Amino acid sequence: MTRGEHFIGLMSGTSMDGIDAVIVRFSDNQPQLLHSLALSWPETLRIRLSQLTTNDATTLRELGQLDLLCGQQFAEASLQLLSQAKMDAREISAIGSHGQTLFHHPQPPTRFSMQIGDPNTIAERTGITVVADFRRRDMAAGGQGAPLVPAFHQSVFHDPQCNRVILNIGGIANITILPENGRVPAGFDTGPGNCLMDRWTQKNTGKAYDKNGEWARGGKVNPSLLAQLLGDDYFSRPSPKSTGTEYFSSSWLDRHLQNHPRLSPQDVQATLLQLSCQSIANAIQLSAPGTQEVLICGGGVHNHTLVSALQEQLRDIAVLSTAQTTPGIDPDWVEAMAFAWLAKETLHSRPGNLPKVTGASHAVILGGIYPCGQNPSSAE
Structure with a gap:
């Protein structure tokens, strides 16, 4: 592993009080929290998300819109954090985004966990590779998909x-x-x-x-x-x-x-x-x-x-x-740091779950990788 890699971690929990964003430097696998930021959800978006978690009846239109809007907010949190830290997107190896959980159902036979916050949008807007959708691979291996920290x-x-x-x-x-x-x-x-x-x-x-x-x-x-x-x-x-x-x-x-x-x-x-x-x-x-x-x-x-x-x-x-x-x-920042760490493990092809904790049949590499496109800071 390259010494001194920097990762962004993004976390929004079930309380929906906002997005926690951190920049973590990993040197010899030891984390150092460099910068942190809390971005509140826009109130109208927070209300829509809260209503969705308490009401199974929704539409594909609403789900699709919220996935995009959440992705935009996660991207905004990353960009504000980079601005605060006076760092360039090219200094970040990847963003680990947990997403916003809407529903978690770990019981068989239909185990699933749904997080939204389109990682394609995050990658496109920030110019940084994104690792997301951490829970479902563990569940595919028979695990609960949680806890992952x-x-x-x-x-x-x-x-x-x-x-x-x-x-x-x-x-x-x-x-x-x-x-x-x-x-x-x-x-x-x-x-x-x-x-x-x-x-x-x-x-x-x-x-x-x-x-x-x-x-x-x-x-x-x-x-x-x-x-x-x-x-x-x-x-x-x-x-x-x-x-x-x-x-x-x-x-x-x-x-x-x-x-x-x-x-x-x-x-x-x-x-x-x-x-x-x-x-x-x-x-x-x-x-x-x-x-x-x-x-x-x-x-x-x-x-x-x-x-x-x-x-x-x-x-x-x-x-x-x-x-x-x-x-x-x-x-306040431990969970966001954890998803920066999980993104690092995924990029280096290392498992991020503990089967004894989640119940998975074996250790697996978590999440999907969404490579960045053109870096906005280098665009003409």
Whole structure:
């Protein structure tokens, strides 16, 4: 591998709060985050995307338009990032674009995962080769197509003297288990992270999210509702497993709330926060006994009420952000960095999945490669 390669990573999660874009320099396979940018979705586009994820009835016209519009936004994020960094497109080996997930269905016999954000548009507008559509090759090999970040977590966060769990709290929460002895990592989606809390906050307060978990902190957890929510079959399934907001949806919550019609919205929010906390803590305690450190990344790291609740549940484990143990790995940018890394692995013909994590029958090279055309910066 050429020393000092630069890759762009693009990530928009299930929370749909915007596109994370990063430029990462890889030298001897070690990542260095050089520049980062968060680009909010245009509100009209965000609403259309959100409606599409909660309504199976759509048209081919709508799907095609949104694929193109998302591709344009991913390209814009890349161009703004390059401008901010004062870098030329020719300095970037490739863009790794996760795309925007619309639906994730990992169960047989018809496993599929749908992300949009046309990579052809990204390549054409930026003049940079794009690697995209990472999940479907793993699914073709019998895997869940998720989570895909554990291989990156292993390369960056493994400590031969410490049993670690990397916890990503996005719309959905997932863990990567990194044993100190170097055994193959394990990992899976634990269930809801921010998704239910965000949607309940939007519905009842009009705010995009519960900042620092302040609204939840003022409510009271309802033990009966919490037990009912934790009784969902997903939490007791063995790994490999993955899920999405199409499962842990507003309608899923509404069904459970039918048995609790008198609960105040704030008490529901407090219970949802405890659901995320308890399901994460249960997964760590059952699947990773002996864990010494939990390193948090993703937007949930900023929910201080949730992080404090996790520390209370995991009393004998240090709960930290990734930046506290690995300088330069800001928790807000870990997933985008992971897709820059996955693009690098694909370009160098190396597998990017971990079959033990996804359940695939074997390791595979992930994604499709969309070569750039003429570089816009060199066009006459």
